[in-house]
Amino acid sequence: MKKVNMFLVAAVLTVAVYSLSVPAYAWQNAPSQASAQQQPSDSNGASSATEEKAFTGKIMKAGSKLVLQDSTSGTSYQLDDQEKAKPYQNKQVKVTGTLDASSGVIHVSSIEAVAS
Numbered sequence: 001m002k003k004v005n006m007f008l009v010a011a012v013l014t015v016a017v018y019s020l021s022v023p024a025y026a027w028q029n030a031p032s033q034a035s036a037q038q039q040p041s042d043s044n045g046a047s048s049a050t051e052e053k054a055f056t057g058k059i060m061k062a063g064s065k066l067v068l069q070d071s072t073s074g075t076s077y078q079l080d081d082q083e084k085a086k087p088y089q090n091k092q093v094k095v096t097g098t099l100d101a102s103s104g105v106i107h108v109s110s111i112e113a114v115a116s
Contacts, residue, residue, distance in 0.1 A: 055070065055106060068085075
């Protein structure tokens with residue numbers, strides 16, 4: 001009986017040590033990291049993931065933050081500049097900026113209202 005208990009304790013400790021050594025996000029982000037690595041590069045060799053892009057949708061309140069709700073995909077993007085977004089709350093907009101795909105945050109360059 002003592003051998004079985006010692007074996008179980010050793011197994012639990014092994015799993016605990018392993019789980020602490022592997023970041024929790026590693027398995028969750030594995031597909032997105034692979035797709036990010038396959039991003040095409042521009043002529044300078046920089047990843048296109050850092051290119052500015054236009055995102056359209058509606059600025060909405062999500063908890064205490066303002067987010068961009070993409071009307072076509074249903075995806076919500078966090079906005080790094082809450083002050084720029086405030087005047088556009090509940091309005092259709094075009095946000096220009098770079099998307100940090102790992103966090104889902106758009107680093108806002110500009111926001112402009114668009115016709116709904």
